[in-house]
Amino acid sequence: MKLKNKKQLILEAAFEVFSNKNxxxxxxxxxxxxxxxxxxxxxxxxxxxxxxxxxxxxWQMEEYLARMEKGLSxxxxxxxxxxxxxxxxxxxxxxxxxxxxxxxxxxxxNTEFNKEHRQVMLNTYKRLLSRVKEILDTGxxxxxxxxxxxxxxxxxxxxxxxxxxxxxILSGNKQDVEEVSRTITDLLLNGMLNKRSM
Amino acid sequence: MKLKNKKQLILEAAFEVFSNKNxxxxxxxxxxxxxxxxxxxxxxxxxxxxxxxxxxxxWQMEEYLARMEKGLSxxxxxxxxxxxxxxxxxxxxxxxxxxxxxxxxxxxxNTEFNKEHRQVMLNTYKRLLSRVKEILDTGxxxxxxxxxxxxxxxxxxxxxxxxxxxxxILSGNKQDVEEVSRTITDLLLNGMLNKRSM
Amino acid sequence: MKLKNKKQLILEAAFEVFSNKNxxxxxxxxxxxxxxxxxxxxxxxxxxxxxxxxxxxxWQMEEYLARMEKGLSxxxxxxxxxxxxxxxxxxxxxxxxxxxxxxxxxxxxNTEFNKEHRQVMLNTYKRLLSRVKEILDTGxxxxxxxxxxxxxxxxxxxxxxxxxxxxxILSGNKQDVEEVSRTITDLLLNGMLNKRSM
Amino acid sequence: MKLKNKKQLILEAAFEVFSNKNxxxxxxxxxxxxxxxxxxxxxxxxxxxxxxxxxxxxWQMEEYLARMEKGLSxxxxxxxxxxxxxxxxxxxxxxxxxxxxxxxxxxxxNTEFNKEHRQVMLNTYKRLLSRVKEILDTGxxxxxxxxxxxxxxxxxxxxxxxxxxxxxILSGNKQDVEEVSRTITDLLLNGMLNKRSM
DNA sequence: GATGAATGAGAGTTCATTCAT
DNA sequence: AATGAATGAACTCTCATTCAT
Numbered sequence: 087m088k089l090k091n092k093k094q095l096i097l098e099a100a101f102e103v104f105s106n107k108n109x110x111x112x113x114x115x116x117x118x119x120x121x122x123x124x125x126x127x128x129x130x131x132x133x134x135x136x137x138x139x140x141x142x143x144x145w146q147m148e149e150y151l152a153r154m155e156k157g158l159s160x161x162x163x164x165x166x167x168x169x170x171x172x173x174x175x176x177x178x179x180x181x182x183x184x185x186x187x188x189x190x191x192x193x194x195x196n197t198e199f200n201k202e203h204r205q206v207m208l209n210t211y212k213r214l215l216s217r218v219k220e221i222l223d224t225g226x227x228x229x230x231x232x233x234x235x236x237x238x239x240x241x242x243x244x245x246x247x248x249x250x251x252x253x254x255i256l257s258g259n260k261q262d263v264e265e266v267s268r269t270i271t272d273l274l275l276n277g278m279l280n281k282r283s284m
Numbered sequence: 285m286k287l288k289n290k291k292q293l294i295l296e297a298a299f300e301v302f303s304n305k306n307x308x309x310x311x312x313x314x315x316x317x318x319x320x321x322x323x324x325x326x327x328x329x330x331x332x333x334x335x336x337x338x339x340x341x342x343w344q345m346e347e348y349l350a351r352m353e354k355g356l357s358x359x360x361x362x363x364x365x366x367x368x369x370x371x372x373x374x375x376x377x378x379x380x381x382x383x384x385x386x387x388x389x390x391x392x393x394n395t396e397f398n399k400e401h402r403q404v405m406l407n408t409y410k411r412l413l414s415r416v417k418e419i420l421d422t423g424x425x426x427x428x429x430x431x432x433x434x435x436x437x438x439x440x441x442x443x444x445x446x447x448x449x450x451x452x453i454l455s456g457n458k459q460d461v462e463e464v465s466r467t468i469t470d471l472l473l474n475g476m477l478n479k480r481s482m
Numbered sequence: 483m484k485l486k487n488k489k490q491l492i493l494e495a496a497f498e499v500f501s502n503k504n505x506x507x508x509x510x511x512x513x514x515x516x517x518x519x520x521x522x523x524x525x526x527x528x529x530x531x532x533x534x535x536x537x538x539x540x541w542q543m544e545e546y547l548a549r550m551e552k553g554l555s556x557x558x559x560x561x562x563x564x565x566x567x568x569x570x571x572x573x574x575x576x577x578x579x580x581x582x583x584x585x586x587x588x589x590x591x592n593t594e595f596n597k598e599h600r601q602v603m604l605n606t607y608k609r610l611l612s613r614v615k616e617i618l619d620t621g622x623x624x625x626x627x628x629x630x631x632x633x634x635x636x637x638x639x640x641x642x643x644x645x646x647x648x649x650x651i652l653s654g655n656k657q658d659v660e661e662v663s664r665t666i667t668d669l670l671l672n673g674m675l676n677k678r679s680m
Numbered sequence: 681m682k683l684k685n686k687k688q689l690i691l692e693a694a695f696e697v698f699s700n701k702n703x704x705x706x707x708x709x710x711x712x713x714x715x716x717x718x719x720x721x722x723x724x725x726x727x728x729x730x731x732x733x734x735x736x737x738x739w740q741m742e743e744y745l746a747r748m749e750k751g752l753s754x755x756x757x758x759x760x761x762x763x764x765x766x767x768x769x770x771x772x773x774x775x776x777x778x779x780x781x782x783x784x785x786x787x788x789x790n791t792e793f794n795k796e797h798r799q800v801m802l803n804t805y806k807r808l809l810s811r812v813k814e815i816l817d818t819g820x821x822x823x824x825x826x827x828x829x830x831x832x833x834x835x836x837x838x839x840x841x842x843x844x845x846x847x848x849i850l851s852g853n854k855q856d857v858e859e860v861s862r863t864i865t866d867l868l869l870n871g872m873l874n875k876r877s878m
Numbered sequence: 879g880a881t882g883a884a885t886g887a888g889a890g891t892t893c894a895t896t897c898a899t
Numbered sequence: 900a901a902t903g904a905a906t907g908a909a910c911t912c913t914c915a916t917t918c919a920t
Contacts, residue, residue, distance in 0.1 A: 092900095108393050110308025114894060115903095124902040126896080135894060165477070196309060225476070232478040238467050239476070242448065249443020269436050277475030278423070278437070279363070280430040290883090312911065322885040327912065488880095506704025507790060510915060511882095520881040522917080531915065561873070592705060621872070628874040634863050635872070642840040665832050673871030674819070674833070675759070676826040686904085708890065718906040720892080729890065 093131045096121045100142040105182050109139060109192045136198045140206065143189050147210040153178050154217070164225030165275055171218065172247060172274075173267040179251040180263060215240050243274070291329045294319045298340040303380055307337055307390050334396045338404065341387050344380075345408040351376050352415070362423030363473055369416065370445060370472075371465035377449040378461060413438050441472070489527045492517045496538040501578050505535060505588045532594045536602065543606040549574050550613070560621030561671055564639075567614065568670075569663040571643040576659060611636050639670070687725045690715045694736040699776055703733055703786050730792050734800070737783050740776075741804040747772050748811070758819030759869055762837075765812065766868075767861040769841040774857060809834050837868070 099121035103112045114135050118125045132138040157170040189207075219240040225231035250270065297319035301310045312333050316323045330336040355368040391397045391405050417438040423429035448468065495517035499508045510531050514521045528534040553566040615636040621627035646666065693715035697706045708729050712719045726732040751764040783801075786793075813834040819825035844864065 106393070108306070108308070108390070110306065111394060111396075113892090118903095125894090126902050127900080129895070130900070130902095168476075192306070196306060198309075222476075229478055231476045234471070234476070235467060238464065239471060242444065242468050242471060245447020245449070246440065246444040247447065249445065249447035250440065251443070266436065269433060270440055273432070273437060273440060273475070274471070275475050275477045277471070277473050278366075278420075278429045278432070279473045280427055311909090323911095324885050324913080325883080328883065328885095333911065504702070504704070504786070504790060506702070507792075509913090514882095521915090522881050523879080525916070526879065526881095564872075588702070592702060594705075618872075625874055627872045628870075630867070630872070631863060634860065635867060638840065638844065638864050638867060641842070641844050642836065644839070644842065646836065646839050662832065665829060666836055669828070669833060669836060669871070670867070671871050671873045672826075673867070673869050674762075674816075674825045674828070675869045676823055707888090719890090720906050721904080723891065724904065724906095 092121075092123065092127070096123065096128055096131055096138070097142050097145055100138055101146060101182075104139065104142065104189075109196060109198075114138075136203070139192075140199070140203055143207060144210060146189070147207075147214070150178060151210075151214055151217070154214070158221070164221055164228060164230050165271075167221050168225075168243075168274065169267060169271040171221070171243075172250075172270050173263065175247040176250055176263050176267050179247075215244060218243055246270070246274070290319075290321065290325070294321065294326055294329055294336070295340050295343055298336050299344060299380075302337060302340060307394060307396075312336075337390075338397070341391065341405065342408065344387070345405075345412075348376055349408075349412060349415075352412070356419070362419055362426060362428050363469070365419050366423075366441075366472065367465060367469040369419070369441075370448075370468050371461065373445040374448055374461050374465050377445075413442055416441055444468070444472070488517075488519065488523070492519065492524055492527055492534070493538050493541055496534055497542060500535065500538060505592060505594075510534075535588075536595070539603060540606060543603075543610070546574060547606075547610055547613070550610070554617070560617055560624060560626050561667070563617050564621075564670065565663060565667040567617070567639075568643060568646075568666050569659065572646055572659050572663050575643075575646065611640055614639055642666070642670070686715075686717065686721070690717065690722055690725055690732070691736050691739055694732050695740060695776075698733060698736060703790060703792075708732075733786075734793070737801065738804065740783070741801075741808070744772060745804075745808060745811070748808070752815070758815055758822060758824050759865070761815050762819075762868065763861060763865040765815070765837075766841060766844075766864050767857065770844055770857050770861050773841075773844065809838055812838055840864070840868070 096117065099117045099119075100112075102120060103117045114128060115125050117138070118128055121128075128138065132141060154171060154174050156174060158167050162170070219236050222231060222234075222236040222240055222243075226233060226236060250266070294315065297315045298310075300318060301315045312326060313323050315336070316326050319326075326336065330339060352369060352372050354372060356365050360368070387405075391402060417434050420429060420432075420434040420438055420441075424431060424434060448464070492513065495513045495515075496508075498516060499513045510524060511521050513534070514524055517524075524534065528537060550567060550570050552570060554563050558566070615632050618627060618630075618632040618636055618639070622629060622632060646662070690711065693711045694706075697711045697714060708722060709719050711732070712722050715722075722732065726735060748765060748768050750768060752761050756764070813830050816825060816828075816830040816833055816837075820827060820830060844860070
């Protein structure tokens with residue numbers, strides 16, 4: 087089981103380094119150092135820097151997905167699930183410098199990643215999105231949410247979460263996760279309009 | 285009779301190249317070629333690649349700001365202004381591959397850009413945010429929007445717009461701007477909850 | 483007479499810049515700025531940077547030669563002339579960062595200067611040397627100096643003067659010219675040996 | 681079984697190239713070629729071209745110092761030691777195009793070399809000088825040399841040796857080392873004056 | 879004649895990748 | 900399997916020189 091350990095070690099080191107630098111600025115040697123292995127060893131487990139990035143990315147998306155699932159439950163109300171979604175995302179973002187969000191652009195705009203790479207990544211995103219859509223659809227079905235284009239709203243919800251990341255990075259990461267999550271959930275659920283004025 | 289200022293020509297070429305590649309992958313020579321000038325000429329107008337990027341970025345932020353202002357008016361209702369905001373952002377994003385969003389990460393995570401650079405960028409963002417906050421505050425004051433932490437909501441609104449960009453890129457940029465903007469505005473204004481069920 | 487003035491202006495600026503940097507580090511633009519002319523103007527008067535250097539060098543050698551002649555006289559004793567030689571050289575060196583010495587190496591080892599250039603320079607040096615040799619020969623003829631290979635001694639004397647420059651630069655240029663010159667002259671005239679012990 | 685340490689190989693190549701060109705004209709790639717290594721390899725062993733130059737310089741100064749010590753002995757008379765000094769220096773100079781002398785200027789006037797670099801170099805020179813001064817002081821103590829400012833004379837002697845280099849280079853390096861050394865030693869020991877005329 | 883904007887050859891340097899050990 | 904010394908392609912940037920004005 088040593089082999090699996092070493093590969094995992096490299097993936098973790100890669101994640102750490104790619105989180106703090108962007109793809110181009112991250113040096114393979116730094117990843118090797120952080121993983122405690124030789125530079126050449128990385129090429130035993132990964133074809134190239136791009137492949138390492140890609141595998142790390144896939145792994146992180148799984149991690150992220152698992153994290154998002156945490157706290158979600160069929161018993162909880164869709165609204166509560168939405169809150170958990172936002173909270174978990176915000177926690178994840180805060181912890182890892184919004185790596186998830188940044189990775190999208192990285193893969194999307196770096197010519198080193200070919201079509202195939204991009205497809206792999208897109209598929210992972212689609213899985214994420216379909217999970218969000220599922221929650222929305224459940225809410226609609228239960229009558230808790232009004233009728234809406236759940237696909238588009240899932241996109242937006244997902245996007246909003248990404249946006250929170252930007253906001254948090256820009257504001258210097260100083261905000262309280264619970265409070266931010268509450269406010270955002272409230273906003274998304276109830277909207278901005280003053281109901282009494284209607 | 286120069287048709288165009290050469291500095292502007294370079295900025296535009298830089299924008300084009302940086303939009304399609306990321307900072308590290310963009311080659312100075314390619315920018316020069318696209319601008320129709322010699323490699324050295326770029327260094328006549330900009331100290332370094334990083335400075336070129338920064339100036340291009342500042343210019344684009346102004347452009348973006350101007351674009352966002354378009355269609356906003358004191359006479360229009362705050363809700364209509366929110367719609368315009370979202371629509372304009374979506375248009376801009378669609379047109380320019382979400383460069384604005386990506387630039388944030390670029391500057392935020394690239395060690396080549398020092399504190400001073402980041403400050404410059406942050407200031408532009410703050411101007412944008414304060415404009416959004418102004419619209420929100422007007423809405424609150426007019427009683428159209430309910431009472432809320434307008435600062436945080438501005439962050440989120442701004443973030444959401446950024447998020448839309450991601451969504452559009454992921455979905456391959458095929459969506460209709462008007463429709464997307466309508467749906468999102470509606471979502472933000474009225475929320476997701478089914479009012480009748482309350 | 484304006485033309486001559488401008489050429490001279492450039493030569494003087496070149497001298498100043500080449501004195502403080504070496505050939506490669508001296509920028510043509512800096513010379514132009516110091517001369518108060520445009521960069522292109524330099525190329526009106528000189529074929530290339532190398533030619534500018536060369537002409538500046540020739541001019542400085544003349545200047546140096548003239549400086550060395552100053553104070554020399556047929557009436558003065560050869561010993562006094564030797565003293566003047568050393569003193570003038572030391573003064574010149576101190577004033578101009580040993581540019582004369584450095585120029586030798588510059589021209590001697592820089593492949594940008596071809597054979598012809600080197601010959602021009604060598605000729606100037608030979609004139610200098612023959613002047614020193616003349617003084618020595620006069621001293622020998624007058625019986626003040628003992629019989630010796632005046633050609634070689636001229637080389638050495640000239641070399642010694644160059645060496646003083648190095649010493650002065652290394653020691654930070656703090657020494658008193660009069661005193662140094664006296665000591666050296668005394669050394670060269672009387673030698674190091676203790677005569678009484680013989 | 682490496683025949684030679686690779687770092688040493690590079691240093692030797694650097695020495696050869698820097699001896700024939702000056703710092704600015706010497707290309708790193710040429711050094712690499714001469715060393716039989718790739719361009720990148722040089723940067724495995726040295727931080728930069730400037731650092732390579734500096735280390736090469738330090739190494740050469742040690743080499744020079746060792747060369748100078750050769751043939752010197754406590755048993756030999758100070759005069760003989762002076763002769764050895766001059767002869768060894770002349771040999772070294774002749775062999776290596778007066779690189780020692782030229783390096784002084786290189787380091788002294790090239791802004792790429794900072795204060796710290798210069799200090800390192802100065803210290804090596806001071807060691808050289810103190811060795812020369814020691815010989816002089818011994819001679820004075822033994823009564824063979826007359827009383828004199830040994831510090832200044834060491835400077836001059838050292839300078840003279842540097843000067844010989846110039847002379848040899850100018851004269852095309854054709855002179856006989858033994859003869860030149862004899863003449864110079866004689867000049868320094870006995871002076872130029874005709875004793876009988878006093 | 880005088881200029882300086884424009885140029886591009888050529889330099890130093892980095893770093894993903896290879897391969898002998 | 901694991902390594903890291905060695906590599907060279909590819910990059911940014913400088914600056915002598917040109918030439919349209």
